């Protein structure tokens with residue numbers, strides 16, 4: 001759990017501005033995973049402060065500090081779905097709000113902005129590094145709890161977030177009106193459940209439509225769709241950074257996928273090709289994921305907000321690099337050691 005000393009260390013010192021952590025901290029170029037782990041909790045407080053949320057919602061600094069520490073302790077340590085993932089997702093959500101001036105321009109309400117930041121922190125809480133289908137196939141406790149509704153892991157992440165919010169001295173939202181607090185919980189539920197890839201694929205055509213006809217902030221459905229889009233953009237933001245950083249994160253994801261594939265083989269089940277270290281050809285898989293899922297997200301964001309052109313250009317550059325790598329490693333040669341050799 002969280003000790004008094006840890007909380008005091010976080011609230012005693014004045015929270016520095018985001019630029020204190022790095023001169024590029026406020027830029028889409030910045031790779032937040034490079035921030036040393038002990039700085040991540042203070043950086044969260046700095047971002048929340050910088051967005052004016054402490055003042056706007058009269059947030060209690062001490063309980064916000066305790067909440068942040070409880071959330072980071074709520075993550076396990078698989079290669080990818082750990083606290084550093086949650087931190088980097090929260091950082092990109094901060095960049096979107098800050099650089100696109102989404103609240104200032106009346107695109108999002110400040111409550112929606114707060115929900116986006118808090119949901120980013122919590123969206124993968126207690127992730128085990130395995131997929132929803134693996135929960136069902138392995139008859140996990142989480143599957144028995146949630147498989148009838150679907151989005152098994154996402155419902156668990158939400159339950160964990162609610163649990164921390166309801167822990168005494170962690171409810172930093174105590175000064176919200178009852179109406180605001182109820183709306184906040186509805187938003188957090190919607191956002192965390194929207195992080196299921198299946199949900200994103202279901203709304204993709206609607207997202208394209210909003211980009212076509214333009215965002216209408218008077219349309220509640222547009223608010224919901226935009227918030228899901230921004231959450232997915234934050235969730236995938238590692239792929240919008242420089243090539244070496246993006247490639248390194250892809251390596252973490254495949255380490256996690258291959259471990260699940262090994263487990264599935266041990267259970268006598270056949271893993272998906274992308275989880276089978278003997279069959280996966282990573283450059284090809286990455287090109288497919290970038291084309292089908294990731295690039296369309298930033299294309300739509302850039303269409304709605306030209307200020308977000310940089311991440312869109314960057315992920316297209318990364319796609320070109322994956323294409324080059326594919327040609328270099330044409331269909332895995334039999335004599336090749338492992339599919340992870342592309343990361344050498």
Ligand SMILES: Cc1nc2ccc(C(=O)NCC(C)C)cc2n2c(-c3cc(OC(C)(C)C)ccc3Cl)nnc12
Pocket residue numbers: 194195196197198200232235236239249250253274285286289293
């Ligand atoms: C670099 C990168 N490659 C990936 C390659 C494949 C897949 C995958 O799940 N393929 C399954 C087939 C059916 C499409 C995910 C990948 N991925 C994610 C990711 C995104 C997620 O969902 C949202 C955020 C809603 C899109 C959920 C989980 C994860 Cl790990 N994040 N980065 C990556």
Ligand SMILES: [Mg+2]
Pocket residue numbers: 123124153195196
């Ligand atoms: Mg997730």
